[in-house]
Amino acid sequence: MTAARPPEAGLGRDERHAIIRDGIAVGLATGAYGISFGAISVAAGLTVSQTCVMSLLVFTGASQFALVGVIASGGTPFSGAVTALLLGTRNTLYGLRLAPLLQWRGWRRVVSAQLLMDESTAMSVNRSTSAAARVGFLSTGLAVFALWNLATLGGAVGGKALGDPRTYGLDAAVGGAFLALLWPRLSDRRNQLVAILAVALALSVVPVTAAGVPVLAAGLVAALIGAIARSPDPTEIPSRDQRDSGEHP
Amino acid sequence: MMWAAIILTGIGCYLLKLGGLSMPAAVLERPAVERIADRMPVALLSALVAVQVFASGSHLVLDARLAGLAAAVLALLLRAPFLVVVLVAALTAALIRLL
Numbered sequence: 001m002t003a004a005r006p007p008e009a010g011l012g013r014d015e016r017h018a019i020i021r022d023g024i025a026v027g028l029a030t031g032a033y034g035i036s037f038g039a040i041s042v043a044a045g046l047t048v049s050q051t052c053v054m055s056l057l058v059f060t061g062a063s064q065f066a067l068v069g070v071i072a073s074g075g076t077p078f079s080g081a082v083t084a085l086l087l088g089t090r091n092t093l094y095g096l097r098l099a100p101l102l103q104w105r106g107w108r109r110v111v112s113a114q115l116l117m118d119e120s121t122a123m124s125v126n127r128s129t130s131a132a133a134r135v136g137f138l139s140t141g142l143a144v145f146a147l148w149n150l151a152t153l154g155g156a157v158g159g160k161a162l163g164d165p166r167t168y169g170l171d172a173a174v175g176g177a178f179l180a181l182l183w184p185r186l187s188d189r190r191n192q193l194v195a196i197l198a199v200a201l202a203l204s205v206v207p208v209t210a211a212g213v214p215v216l217a218a219g220l221v222a223a224l225i226g227a228i229a230r231s232p233d234p235t236e237i238p239s240r241d242q243r244d245s246g247e248h249p
Numbered sequence: 250m251m252w253a254a255i256i257l258t259g260i261g262c263y264l265l266k267l268g269g270l271s272m273p274a275a276v277l278e279r280p281a282v283e284r285i286a287d288r289m290p291v292a293l294l295s296a297l298v299a300v301q302v303f304a305s306g307s308h309l310v311l312d313a314r315l316a317g318l319a320a321a322v323l324a325l326l327l328r329a330p331f332l333v334v335v336l337v338a339a340l341t342a343a344l345i346r347l348l
Contacts, residue, residue: 057259095269169342172317176338222292
């Protein structure tokens with residue numbers, strides 16, 4: 001690793017503004033997810049305050065949807081939490097990829113870690129300098145954080161006013177939300193196979209296990225397949241090209 | 250119990266984020282770690298879709314939720330944004346129940 005270039009080097013005013021503008025746009029789009037999360041969460045039986053605290057503390061969409069999804073299907077809060085944590089592991093991977101690029105230490109790393117999720121990673125991982133990556137990460141992360149939490153509150157309050165969630169098909173909305181989160185990954189053939197196996201396994205154990213367990217079983221099988229599979233993996237991690245070419249420190 | 254689960258998930262998810270930013274990048278070089286990380290979300294989300302749509306307690310049932318999912322697939326094929334997909338799934342199931 002070479003010495004870090006000065007964080008502000010090579011980032012003009014226009015480029016900075018463009019990155020910030022993109023980050024805010026992503027935040028606005030993602031805020032819309034927050035409305036559906038808030039509504040689905042109160043429909044699953046959580047209170048408005050539980051829903052809002054979850055968005056503040058957990059702040060990673062798929063994990064939050066998973067927690068309330070497991071609750072909605074009758075699972076225990078504990079199995080919901082475990083499912084959410086398993087889904088949260090992908091943020092660890094994001095962190096591994098971003099750490100050499102962001103180069104934050106001490107309190108900056110401790111504070112910025114909460115903003116680490118899909119969108120802030122996507123908007124910073126392909127930048128060529130630390131300065132640009134930091135601006136992308138912070139502008140996207142802060143915009144999404146603000147709008148996600150506001151939208152959660154709006155969705156939760158609105159969802160509560162609606163009454164019986166089944167009347168509005170909110171129980172079906174949960175499946176739609178998970179499918180939309182899954183969809184971009186399904187273009188990969190290997191992922192299609194994993195998905196089919198996971199569905200078959202989860203449904204086959206529904207009659208014989210407590211709610212929440214079928215999803216965990218599918219996750220553990222994915223871990224097992226990943227651990228023992230030997231074939232080369234075509235799906236690429238975003239930062240590898242940059243790392244191999246030594247483009248950034 | 251619910252509060253405990255929320256706080257546990259919050260602390261756990263934060264530590265997973267901080268851990269990634271603090272670990273040596275060499276951890277990623279382990280192919281098994283990368284494979285598991287790639288497959289895990291696919292398996293969990295697929296299972297969540299299936300359980301959300303087909304499970305009712307410990308029974309498997311076909312009901313309006315399946316129509317909602319089919320509508321969601323259609324919306325995704327038409328490249329609709331996330332919120333539209335969710336709304337279409339909900340409205341379709343609601344309409345089926347009205348009939």
